Amino acid sequence: MQVPVFTVDAFANRPFSGNPAAVCLLENDLDEDLHQRIATEMNLSETAFIKKLHPTDDFTKSSRFGLRWFTPANEVPLCGHATLASAAVLFHIKKNPNSVLTFVTLSGELKTRQEKDHIVLDLPLYSTYPQELQEVEELIKAATGDMIVQDLRYSPDTKKLLVRLSDAYERSVLEKLQVGAQRFLSAEKTGKVKGLILTLKGKPNGKDKGHDFYSRYFAPWYGVLEDPVTGSAHAVLSSYWSEQLGKKEMLAFQCSRRGGELKISLHDNGRVEVAGQFAIVLKGNLTL
CATH class of the missing domain: 3.10.310.10 (Diaminopimelate Epimerase; Chain A, domain 1)
Incomplete structure (x- = not known):
């Protein structure tokens, strides 16, 4: 066959x-x-x-x-x-x-x-909700070390944890961050996280102006230590950053080693177009 x-x-x-x-x-x-x-x-x-x-x-x-x-x-x-x-x-x-x-x-x-x-792609848009740090503190430590975390959200529909790093950081800091995603499996104690997103606000006046936000995505629970560019993660990120930035049209970049750009357009029907x-x-x- x-x-x-x-x-x-x-x-x-x-x-x-x-x-x-x-x-x-x-x-x-x-x-x-x-x-x-x-x-x-x-x-x-x-x-x-x-x-x-x-x-x-x-x-x-x-x-x-x-x-x-x-x-x-x-x-x-x-x-x-x-x-x-x-x-x-x-x-x-x-x-x-x-x-x-x-x-x-x-x-x-x-x-x-x-x-x-x-x-x-016409994808479902997934909302995020505030997440208590204490519940996932060991996981956050495994992912970010001593970096400053500005916001922490959870998407129950997708079981993804969204970790926003401080706006003080540059894109290069996210790109260079060494993440041992295999450690997430033992660090995650709640049983509710199946994917971890690190994200950072874009700098409108920086050298990479035009990108509204950056991200990296890790899913060792599915056998994927780091995913290069993740459409499903942006169904979560789009909801979060639209709320934070007050925008429905955004340009995103996933900062993996291979890297990739995504054009995002939110609609009022609870869907998001990712191109x-x-x-x-x-x-x-x-x-x-």
Whole structure:
């Protein structure tokens, strides 16, 4: 059995930057255990599986598909960069002519569209709530050391902890911070955190003016020590920074080693559009 597979660098304007995702096109149903085994074999932060909803569907013509995402360790309920990668494969390799592609997922229906050289994701927007430091103090210490934390929020819908560093810090401080994310597993005592976001306000007058905020994202609970660029984390960050900055249109940058830029647009219907560029770097087949 041959399964077409592609590697796409999402939120990237050139190869070998942004966040790589594997995308598998399933012409036929796959044995359930094979999804996880393939994702473990691909060994990227996410592997996406696009499935036909009906036997007569066609990757080159249909507008609705099933979509699932797996890390090397687990299935996850939402992955932005692998959704962008999936849309890139359908739009640019399969030449799908539809203006909007809809994916049926564990997080509901997600719509994607093309806008010039970007792909736009329509994602749910997740609110954050104040988090008591005492509950997660050991985890914060493991993540930030002695750095000053300005705000601490929790997103119950996504189980993500948002840690805002002091506005006094520059982007370079966040980029250079050495984070041993493997230690988070023993430091997190509450059982409610499955992802940790470090974030920093942009400096409008600095050399990187134009970026409203910066972030890094860690998810060792899902087998991902640091994710290069994370669409789902920005479904949380967008809510927080829109409230803090009083803006609905923002430009964000995730400061991982590979790095990636995200264009953000909030809507009044509780959704957020996250847009990014992409580079398709590999085309092939899995032999099962």
